[in-house]
Structure formats: structure tokens, C-alpha cells
Amino acid sequence: MGMTLTEKILAAHAGRDTVVPGEIINARVDIALGNDITAPIAIDQFRKSGAKSVFDKDRVVLVPDHFVPNKDINSAMQAKVLRDFAREQNLTHYFDIGQMGVEHALLPEQGIVGPGDLVIGADSHTCTYGGIGAFSTGVGSTDLAAAMITGEIWLRVPETILFVFKGRLNPWVEGKDLILYAIGDIGVDGARYASMEFSGPVIEDLGIAGRLTMANMAIEAGAKNGIVRADEKTEDYVRGRAQRQYEIYISDPDAGFSRTIVYDVENIEPQVAFPHSPENTRPISEAGDIRIDQAVIGSCTNGRIEDLRSAAAVLKGKKIASHVRLIVIPATPWIYRTAMDEGLFDIFLDAEAVISPPTCGPCLGGYMGILAKGERAVATTNRNFVGRMGHPESEVYLANPAVAAASAILGKIGGPGDVM
């Protein structure tokens, strides 16, 4: 029997010809990533182990993005742990503010990850890089510490569920809506321990940004990784950025998928995930009358330039509702500058949005847009758990950037069709 794309990457990194779902392998990692929340614990473990140096200074990546620019003294201390360690170990890829972006937007953009890579990160949304054909998965701080020392990781080979998207996309339906729809269908544990491979003509037509968004939210279905086979679009994207040799794998025609799920996207409208679970999805036409206090456009899910362009297209020449606060967070310095050069900042400022420097900020209820008791936000982020963006009695509704922008204008949840 043939192998899936995920199985092939795992086999290659375990020095094996084949692997089968369920077995536990020891694999070589191309990149090990940590952030200002998870890396301090890993660095502490690294030191306690007596290790002197990381396995490869080009392959350990540290991005302080969650509470940075430092939101308080504790956060400043955590960020300092990363900075000191990066200097001491002479890490090639350490990003302080000014260069720092939201990690999962930054790494593909900077060519640090590429197709065929095996990437682990002490952050659950490390699965994002599947959008360019890498195997990447989130792990804990102890795993990161072990990988920083040995350059290896133990992994259970996951079964792969194949998702096939067919048909013609409806207006304003983006990668975000496809993945929300899939999570709504299979549930937040629908792909637990498994790999989600996204395929079909719709995915082939989707840009890299949309694919990254889809892979990003694989974890929200419980998956180990989400992945899209690399194609010409991927190569166009990585050409000129890739800092290492990359390898393109595709699933064999006789690969063993545990399930195949086919969606006809003609039935898919822009989606909104209601509190407090990403699986509580509804088509925008059935959202009802949900008044909002805040809209957030950003994050590793939807903070890329394509997302800002989509929001700007809706906001152009309009003002947001007077009771709404709109926060726009370009995910990296490059995105920030590009948005500015393209005139998107004028559109946002004219609409009376505020523009934040790159940071995770409100996405995890860190800072820069915390919700008060009883407040509601529509956000382009990936989680709407209880208390995710602030007070335990606040609410988060997940949507794509165009819907978030339209909702900010309307003052309640609504689609671009309602304002344009």
C-alpha cells in the first residue's frame, strides 16, 4: 500500500522507507520553535539537563510574540529569558520587536520553513506550515527542550483523513470558512490524533494564505497536523525565500486514508463560530441579531496581507459603528509595511480602526483589546473558548476578515453583502 504525504515526510525524517499509522517513531526535526510563553519552561529544562548548546543554532527558532512588546513586568522577565538564551546560544532566528511577527505568519514568510520539512513548535498552531506542504505539529515545552538538545522528537504516526473540496466558491468565502465548516461538521475532536489532508480543485485554486489559514485551524478539530500538497503556487511562494533545500511530497494514489470526506463548497456560505467552541458554526445568513462591542482582525489565522486587503475592501470609504472598537493587527513587520504602502492604513484609519504593531495580543486574552464582562467580539482568530479574549463572561465569534470588517461597520454580526 502507498503512503500519504504526512507518512512520507515522517518516514524520511525517521530514516525509514515506510511508516504505518499507530507506530511510534523517533524523527529528526528541521525546525524547533518556541515563544515567550512556552520557551521559558523549555529553557529551564534545557539548563537543568546540563546541556551546554542547542543541537543546531540555525534550527532553533525563538519568537516572543504573545505578550510582547512586554505588557507587564512578568512578561518582560519571560521575554528576557528568550533574549538571553538566544544571545548565549547565538541563535540565527531570534526575533525581537521590530523584526518580530506572530510566529506562524513569520516563519513561512521568512523562508524558515518549507515544503517537506518536519517542524515542531511549543505552540499548538505550529500546524500552520502544513499550508505549504510541511509536516508541522504543536508540542509542549518539555518536547521543545528535548528537541533543542537532541534535534529529535518521538511521534506517533497519525492516520490521515482526506478532505476533498469541490465546486465553486460563493462570494466572500475564504479558507477560514472552509476550515470552520469542516470543524463544524466533524467536531472539535473529529480528527483527534489524526492528520487532515486538504485537497480537491478548490484547494488547488486557493492561495497560499488561505491554505495556511486552513492548516492553522487543524488543531481546532483535534488534529496532529493539517496539510496541503505543495504545488506550483507553493513553489512560487517559497522560491526566493527558502533558506534551505526543500522537498515536495505527494500522497500515493493507493495511500491508506482512514476516511475521505467530500464537501461541495457551493453549499458553504461565510461561517461564524459561536461561543464557546469552534465547532458551533453557523452560516452567516443564520447568525441572527448579535450586537458586538469589538472586532479584531489579525492573528496567525488571518493576519496576513491578503486578510488585510479583504478587510480593507469592505471598509473602504466607510466608518465603523460608533459603539464598536476595531483593532487591526498586521501579523508581521513586512505585512505592516506592505499594508501601509498599499494605502490600507488610510482605509483603516478613515474607518476609525486602531492599528496595532505585530503581536498575538488580544487573540489569547493577553492585552491590546481585552473584553469586559458581558462584551462580545467578532474575531478572525481561531479560538472562542470561555474567557479566551478576556472576562469569563465575554464572548468571541470567529469569522473571516471580510465578515469581521462588515460586522464592525454594522455594529452587529453580518456579512459584506449587508454593507456593500
Next chain:
Amino acid sequence: MKVEGDVWKFGDDIDTDLIIPARYLNTSDPGELAGHCMEDADPGFASRVKPSDIIVGGKNFGCGSSREHAPIAISAAGVSCVIAVSFARIFYRNAFNMGLPILECENADELKSGDRLSVNFDDGTIVRLDDGRGFETKPIPPFMQELVKSGGLMQYIQKKLK
């Protein structure tokens, strides 16, 4: 190894933000994290939980982020083990890597808060002391058993490096 403790019952899909809200992640001090353990699911948990008590969840316990602060907070709160119908994968990994015992039990839904359990990690059996009823758990894969025996992942790799 055997533990005895009282059950704290939670539902399905208990996510890492419920176990330890991100607003407290500007520290990794176990004592501070323990003080906010399960805060948004049950605000009284941290102040009332007793050493060796047991957390019981439904399906997909620990879903969400990769924060090791979640098993750290649970351990530091004195909880001796977590039993659930199923676990989210990063939480499952983290628990083994750091040595927090966890068991998957199909019938965990039938346990309720206040039940007193005796849990034997060597053979994976659970007995409810109130009525003597036994509960079966999923066997732990051999590699994971080795991790636990070594005392966690760091100890395991140190042994291998020697």
C-alpha cells in the same frame, strides 16, 4: 503505584483556557498557576481541592493550546491523576512528558463529583470505594510506559544520551 482520592467531575472538551486561563501565563511558577487551576470552569476549585484528589473529564480533555502550564497547574494543585473518556493529543503528550499520570476510561462519564476512587497505575484499574465497582482503562503504549518509568521525557533522553 496506587493513589486514593476524591473525584472532581468536569464535562466534555475541557480546554486549556479553562484549565489555566492565558491571562495568568505571564509566569510559569507552579504555585501561582495552581492558584488559578480550573478557574473559569469552577472558580472554587483551586481553594477547595485536596492533595491526591482526582480530576475526571469527558471526551477530549485538555484540547486547545500546547501550554504545559495546564498539566503543571493540575499537578501543583495537588491532583494525583486525571481520568477522562479521551484526551486531546498535546495534553496527553505533555502529561506523559512531565510525569502527570493520566488514564483513558470509556466509562468515566459514570463517575461523579465526590466519588472516592482507588487508582492502580501498574495494572490500570480503578475501583470506586463507595460501591466497590471497578472501571477499566485503556492500556498505556509500551513507549509511554517507559517514559513514565524513567520519570519523564528529560530523564528518558538523559538516560539515552549516557
